[in-house]
Amino acid sequence: MEIRRQDIHNSDIPLVCRACEARHGGVCGALTSEQLSELNKHSFRNRLETGAEVIGQGETVVNYSNIMRGVVKLTKVMADGRQQIVGLQFAPDFLGRPFLEESAITAEAATESEVCNFPRHVLDRLVKKTPELEHKLHRQALKELDEARDWMLTLGRKSAQEKVASFLYLIATHIDPESVDTSTFDLPLSRADIADFLGLTIETVSRQFTKLRKENVIRLENNRNVTVPDMDRLMRYAGND
């Protein structure tokens, strides 16, 4: 028995949205076809090269985005250049901080990505009128909060080895939610980015990769491609018993 799609006026949904909406459950799912059409009038998609900045720390927010493809990293920088990645966002996550003029973080593409942008004021107006949309954004905020707090435990209390294992486990479970086999994947981050995510240096990250490889917790096809023969074992290395 199949559950019917709720929206009747399927054909009224903008063409670009139709393909998109089918593929994922982003925030747009909360909108009626009319609202989607309205939003779509003001929205534009673009492709982001690795390293391309979506928004910078301290800048005025003009657009929100939906991640269509790729991984976006959220970073904070200190005045002296020290840097910390405070979040990773995967498709089809919503990207943006509602109700705030100025961004407290930098968002940039960790991999080659594609995003769908809409002007802040258009979405803000839509949120006011659409409780279901605010509910979706609320849920995403809570999800991000849960993830941030999980990561705080990792940053504050785990050893370098546990941190690296935790990172690998995180990627294995997030990179391709569709896939059944999560045991082989490409890392969306460079060693430098991983270091910034884990609060370590590149050298320490590299040494821990080597150590995990020598202990057969992971195999490395090349610098980016990882195979995890035993996911539970990796989880134990991550300290998540």
Added chain:
Amino acid sequence: MEIRRQDIHNSDIPLVCRACEARHGGVCGALTSEQLSELNKHSFRNRLETGAEVIGQGETVVNYSNIMRGVVKLTKVMADGRQQIVGLQFAPDFLGRPFLEESAITAEAATESEVCNFPRHVLDRLVKKTPELEHKLHRQALKELDEARDWMLTLGRKSAQEKVASFLYLIATHIDPESVDTSTFDLPLSRADIADFLGLTIETVSRQFTKLRKENVIRLENNRNVTVPDMDRLMRYAGND
């Protein structure tokens, strides 16, 4: 010129809520007097001794709360006992994780506190019917997310001295939002709790307190009472230039 209170039926508001609502801008502010009455029927207040647990990691959530007075710490524990405080909540914060059966964190009173509890299902029902209430909760979630990400930078990239200074600055700016003079305050956390908040050991926290005292960044009346002669200087020690 004074702005008039919005709610007309002021006298319909439950007595306990009236005193409370006047004092702070918690989530209840989003409710009509009827809703407040309804919620109040099922709510109960209680006093929490220091260390009293509101909810434990992995337990089923039956109540949400509003913090009326005091400070509540949110902690995560690893299987081997390592512990990390992932958030501090001050009055009049809302306490709880909407839309989740099971708590991912432990919440316990850091100081002697007072909370107002309401059954989860009652508030959940109210949220569904009251967009303004969900909006308030959404805003609080985003605030907590911002704070969590700020703290991730502290945990991942700051030195022990910067961490302790950051903690003192956080407390100075949060403990008593009413007060004009934020330069003298009591710490709501023991050294052990501070260590768990900063991802350090008690000994290191203690040494940094001593160091900050010797460098005249702070004065200590006793273990708990702190005076900050120059808040900007403390901020610089915290690495927030």
Added chain:
DNA sequence: GCCGCCAATTGATTTCGATCAAGTGAAAGC
């Protein structure tokens, strides 16, 4: 007043990860 308790401090030593410094290997440019 003295004891016991607990929180915090202080000191000595160790350890883990940072720093400094080469070295490797793959891809791009000439």
Added chain:
DNA sequence: GCTTTCACTTGATCGAAATCAATTGGCGGC
């Protein structure tokens, strides 16, 4: 084909914070 470049790895040393171990100081109970 060779060099250059860039990301990563590996090695040697250093240093900040952890660990181990007393000691201090305040407070409640008797």
